[in-house]
Amino acid sequence: MKILVANLGSTSLKYRLFEFEGERTELLHRGGFERVSDYASAIDDCLKDLGEAGVLVSEEDLAAVAFKTIMAKDRSGCVLVDDDVLAAMEACNYIAPAHNPPYVEGIRIFSRKMPGTPMIALFETAFYQWIPEATRRYAVPEDWYELGVRRFGFHGASHKFIAERSAELLERLDVAERAKSLYSGNGPAPPPSGAPPLRVISCHLGGSSSVTGLLDGVAIGNSFGTSPQSGLPQNNRSGDLDPFALLHVMREKNLSVEEAERVLSTESGLNALSGGYNDLRDIKEKADAGDACAATAIDVYIAQIRHWIGAFHLSLNGIDALVFTAGIGENNPWLREKVCAGLDQLGIALDPPANEAAIATEKVISTGDSRVTVIVIPTNEEAVVAREARRLLVRENLPAGRKN
């Protein structure tokens, strides 16, 4: 069974083609295009590339196209996309302006081009369906809550992958299995009995960043709130902000809702603090050259990562492992060192040579006697999406490809 996972950015299309033999999966091909202005031709190019690579002779060999979609009104989990699902996604366009519209548009174009192929969405909110009520709620009126003003959490596919993989690396296959089967039943399986709880904090640090607490493979919370603009400072989005700060600036500067939205979602975050840089590599270079704004951007980012690690550390009553993943987390030893600095009382001791050596590779970076195992794990969100899509096809008894 072949499943194509398409990652749709506002100006990019990235894709991976997976083949399944039962639950066993193999990545057949990956590719992508940047600066996409026309999805229809980018999708044609993607299919052409898969054909030329010899991994997909005809689109009829595809069992499904699957997407790591962000959010939809009153929906989550892994679902077959139909007009209702697309409408529910569109209803969240204002909340996720950088993310939802490209997915809605891209899925529509994929569906038109491949009318017989199931389109499957795994929402980024799915992993947080079981977080406690006390963590989910903001202190706002009930009708605001009903409108969706609550902590959803995002980066679900990535943190779920970390939940599975960290448990495997810590030789807790019982927990890895619990995490892997999470969406298959009616909620998490009971925690493994007789074994101590496995407590992990996962730091997904990239263009978008978030921190999640994991108890026995299940999320207990995530630093994102109602929208992907919240939590940690993002590359060009503000992260958490006092709501009255927004009202104050809108009044003082006479900003419209649209202008405020633009500033918060494209001109804030590390970009605003650093004086115009989106990429942490550029910000670090500036800071090293003595730029005070760039240094402040880094300090604020690290302070917020530590703030969220602290929150989950307390909720979990200590941790067994701390994981770094995504573009920033996987590639920047200096940042990991700053995040972990001075935490010996929490049992966190980095091994400097191991940390320096861990670039885009899976590696333990703590000392042998560190109470907490610190690990770099390259994330694999697409594999989680493909696996859940396959399970949905099997549950729904859909063919493994129209030719098969």
Ligand code: ADP
């Ligand atoms: P996105 O959230 O857009 O998928 P990524 O996970 O690719 O983002 O992360 C982008 C960030 O990762 C950038 O800020 C960049 O500085 C950092 N990054 C990516 N690759 C490297 C690298 N090889 N070395 C240092 N930093 C990197």
